[in-house]
Amino acid sequence: xxxxxENVTKRYGKFTAVDQLSLDIPEGQIFGFLGSNGAGKTTTxxxxxxxxxxxxxxxxxxxxxxxxxxxxQIGYLPEERGLYPKLKVKDQIIYLGRLRGMxxxxxxxxxxxxxxxxxxxxxxxxxxEELSKGNQQxxxxxxxxxxxxxxxxxxxxxxxLDPVNVxxxxxxxxxxxxQGTTIVFSSHQMGTVEELCEYLCIMQYGKPIVYGGLxxxxxxxxxxxxxxxxxxxxxxxxxxxxxxxxxLTPEGCILQIKNEDVSQAILEQLHQKGFVRKFALEEPSxxxxxIEKVGESYA
Amino acid sequence: xxxxxxxxxxxxxxxxxxxxxxxxxxxxxxxxxxxxxLDFIMNLFDGDGSADQVAVIDETEDIYPWLSEQIxxxxxxxxxxxxxxxxxxxxxxxxxxxxVGVLSLQADDQDYFIAxxxxxxxxxxxxxxxxxxxxxxxxxxxxxxxAGIDQEVxxxxxxxxxxETVAIETADGxxxxxxxxxxxxxxxxxxxxxxxxxxxxxxxxxIAMDIANEKSSRVMEILISSSPPIxxxxxxxxxxxxxxxxQIGLFFVxxxxxxxxVQDELVGGFFEVFGFSEIAVSTxxxxxxxxxxxxxxxxxxxxMLGSLVSRMEDVNQLMxxxxxxxxxxxxxxxxxxxxxxxxxxxxxxxxxxxxxLVMFLRVxxxxxxxxxxxxxxxxxxxxxxxxxxxxxxxYRGGVLMYGKGSSLKDFKRALQLxxxxx
Numbered sequence: 001x002x003x004x005x006e007n008v009t010k011r012y013g014k015f016t017a018v019d020q021l022s023l024d025i026p027e028g029q030i031f032g033f034l035g036s037n038g039a040g041k042t043t044t045x046x047x048x049x050x051x052x053x054x055x056x057x058x059x060x061x062x063x064x065x066x067x068x069x070x071x072x073q074i075g076y077l078p079e080e081r082g083l084y085p086k087l088k089v090k091d092q093i094i095y096l097g098r099l100r101g102m103x104x105x106x107x108x109x110x111x112x113x114x115x116x117x118x119x120x121x122x123x124x125x126x127x128x129e130e131l132s133k134g135n136q137q138x139x140x141x142x143x144x145x146x147x148x149x150x151x152x153x154x155x156x157x158x159x160x161l162d163p164v165n166v167x168x169x170x171x172x173x174x175x176x177x178x179q180g181t182t183i184v185f186s187s188h189q190m191g192t193v194e195e196l197c198e199y200l201c202i203m204q205y206g207k208p209i210v211y212g213g214l215x216x217x218x219x220x221x222x223x224x225x226x227x228x229x230x231x232x233x234x235x236x237x238x239x240x241x242x243x244x245x246x247x248l249t250p251e252g253c254i255l256q257i258k259n260e261d262v263s264q265a266i267l268e269q270l271h272q273k274g275f276v277r278k279f280a281l282e283e284p285s286x287x288x289x290x291i292e293k294v295g296e297s298y299a
Numbered sequence: 300x301x302x303x304x305x306x307x308x309x310x311x312x313x314x315x316x317x318x319x320x321x322x323x324x325x326x327x328x329x330x331x332x333x334x335x336x337l338d339f340i341m342n343l344f345d346g347d348g349s350a351d352q353v354a355v356i357d358e359t360e361d362i363y364p365w366l367s368e369q370i371x372x373x374x375x376x377x378x379x380x381x382x383x384x385x386x387x388x389x390x391x392x393x394x395x396x397x398x399v400g401v402l403s404l405q406a407d408d409q410d411y412f413i414a415x416x417x418x419x420x421x422x423x424x425x426x427x428x429x430x431x432x433x434x435x436x437x438x439x440x441x442x443x444x445x446a447g448i449d450q451e452v453x454x455x456x457x458x459x460x461x462x463e464t465v466a467i468e469t470a471d472g473x474x475x476x477x478x479x480x481x482x483x484x485x486x487x488x489x490x491x492x493x494x495x496x497x498x499x500x501x502x503x504x505x506i507a508m509d510i511a512n513e514k515s516s517r518v519m520e521i522l523i524s525s526s527p528p529i530x531x532x533x534x535x536x537x538x539x540x541x542x543x544x545x546q547i548g549l550f551f552v553x554x555x556x557x558x559x560x561v562q563d564e565l566v567g568g569f570f571e572v573f574g575f576s577e578i579a580v581s582t583x584x585x586x587x588x589x590x591x592x593x594x595x596x597x598x599x600x601x602x603m604l605g606s607l608v609s610r611m612e613d614v615n616q617l618m619x620x621x622x623x624x625x626x627x628x629x630x631x632x633x634x635x636x637x638x639x640x641x642x643x644x645x646x647x648x649x650x651x652x653x654x655x656l657v658m659f660l661r662v663x664x665x666x667x668x669x670x671x672x673x674x675x676x677x678x679x680x681x682x683x684x685x686x687x688x689x690x691x692x693x694y695r696g697g698v699l700m701y702g703k704g705s706s707l708k709d710f711k712r713a714l715q716l717x718x719x720x721x
Contacts, residue, residue: 096525
């Protein structure tokens with residue numbers, strides 16, 4: 001069974017934060033939540049967790065709404081750091097772990113495993129406020145997964161981390177997924193989402209504007225990117241039918257084209273002009289889709 | 300229930316182990332021990348051996364022997380020295396620090412004698428007051444002697460009269476409280492007033508601080524995603540209550556030990572005013588009941604307010620109304636302790652925020668019908684439940700609310716956030 005969001009709406013007074021959202025998040029998968037700031041991602045997460053109630057609609061997990069009987073199976077990493085600054089890492093995780101139904105010994109064994117994995121074993125006895133922001137984020141992550149949750153909700157887990165640590169955390173997320181954890185996460189880093197998620201949803205003004213499997217989304221987007229490197233001036237390509245956008249680069253240009261067929265017309269034109277060193281047709285990146293879709297609704 | 304225990308233990312232990320708590324407790328204990336050993340400490344400062352000396356130039360020749368005998372017999376911080384010389388010489392010695400003052404006595408036809416006291420210390424009046432007293436006595440003795448009145452007659456004149464208050468028994472065999480009983484009850488009321496006042500201020504503030512701290516560090520979001528906010532709120536209240544009991548218990552144990560140790564000296568002093576031996580058991584029971592209910596009321600209020608702020612700095616501002624309430628209750632009971640039958644005391648004893656102090660005072664000092672006590676406790680419990688209900692709702696919404704405000708508008712917003720509008 002999966003996490004099921006059905007026609008969920010959340011209003012704060014006159015303001016609608018989430019509007020008629022329906023999503024199915026399959027079990028054992030990583031589901032990506034994208035959206036500009038204030039699109040309703042955090043509100044949705046809070047509703048999934050039962051921290052706030054939906055104005056309309058319902059959210060069920062394995063067929064039942066999430067309540068405090070089942071919180072031990074859920075892990076949550078909030079968007080902002082949420083740790084006691086004056087408490088030692090050890091005491092902190094023990095407290096949070098016990099609140100998720102573990103006992104002290106279990107917490108310590110798990111904690112040591114994680115600290116070793118993140119190369120921060122000597123932080124065990126340190127206060128959280130003494131750690132750097134990135135290391136605090138690792139502790140925050142540990143606190144979310146220490147009890148081996150079946151459902152893990154990560155609200156922007158990779159912000160504030162250097163590339164090495166992003167990699168470290170990414171691997172941990174993938175490993176958890178392989179162990180059967182259902183993971184929902186939000187991010188602004190398109191690359192990370194593209195790499196991790198099979199399914200995703202882009203939100204705008206509380207509504208999902210793109211939703212589905214990554215491959216289908218890219219395919220149905222239709223547009224492709226065409227990379228061309230050539231020795232001659234390429235600006236004339238903009239006028240060709242089916243070219244939406246042209247971005248000149250030092251070695252050539254990147255074209256956004258309406259569909260695959262357009263590329264062949266361009267190829268013919270280039271053929272007569274001169275030497276072409278690179279001609280590559282690629283799927284659009286998530287970044288392109290995001291900018292196109294979100295930018296569209298801004299206009 | 301297990302998680303309730305985890306939160307309770309956490310809020311208890313993390314406070315107990317904190318440096319600020321240990322330091323405050325240690326300071327308080329030091330203070331108690333210091334008060335218990337006050338005599339010893341005072342002696343330490345005064346006990347440099349040589350007492351102050353007062354020079355006496357006695358021209359009558361009669362007064363000095365009598366006066367110095369009186370001074371020696373009583374316990375005084377100064378002694379008298381017969382000074383051979385003029386007042387001017389003595390004054391020079393005073394300025395050089397040898398004497399604190401000079402008393403010159405001259406015979407006088409009308410007033411038997413005239414006394415002059417010269418000193419450079421006008422702030423400290425105690426020496427001249429005591430000398431004045433003795434000389435007055437001497438003059439009375441002289442005058443009555445001259446008039447031929449016997450010394451014994453004088454003594455019987457100055458004997459205090461016998462004035463006893465007798466409580467009249469009512470038809471059902473009860474008497475009004477005897478003076479001793481009221482004195483004793485008054486002592487207990489004083490203790491209760493201070494303890495409850497201290498507890499509400501200290502521990503109420505602690506609860507609000509703890510909650511605001513969890514909010515400002517945003518750990519709250521994780522906490523409430525793992526256990527229900529309501530159970531957390533009460534676990535916190537109970538945890539801090541446990542902490543309070545530990546602290547107050549420690550004070551009492553040390554205080555009791557100190558009293559025990561110096562008990563002999565205190566008989567007739569402390570125990571006459573605060574004699575705890577004669578209090579009815581019911582008064583003790585009421586003390587415990589009102590203390591617990593009072594704590595619960597103010598703790599719930601503090602928890603609710605604490606959940607409304609998102610920064611530690613705002614806590615004090617929001618705690619103001621709570622502090623004002625307890626201060627008013629304190630002043631009412633200070634007034635009521637001398638006039639327990641005043642109608643303002645009777646009326647306010649039913650207002651839940653004042654009940655723990657004011658009703659307890661009435662119960663301790665007066666014969667209050669059982670139904671009145673029951674009614675006030677009923678109102679109190681009802682208010683606590685009501686506050687807990689509203690508090691739990693505000694808490695649930697308030698903990699997700701971040702902003703700088705701390706106003707009634709926030710209160711409404713918090714309630715709105717918590718509303719289950721399905």
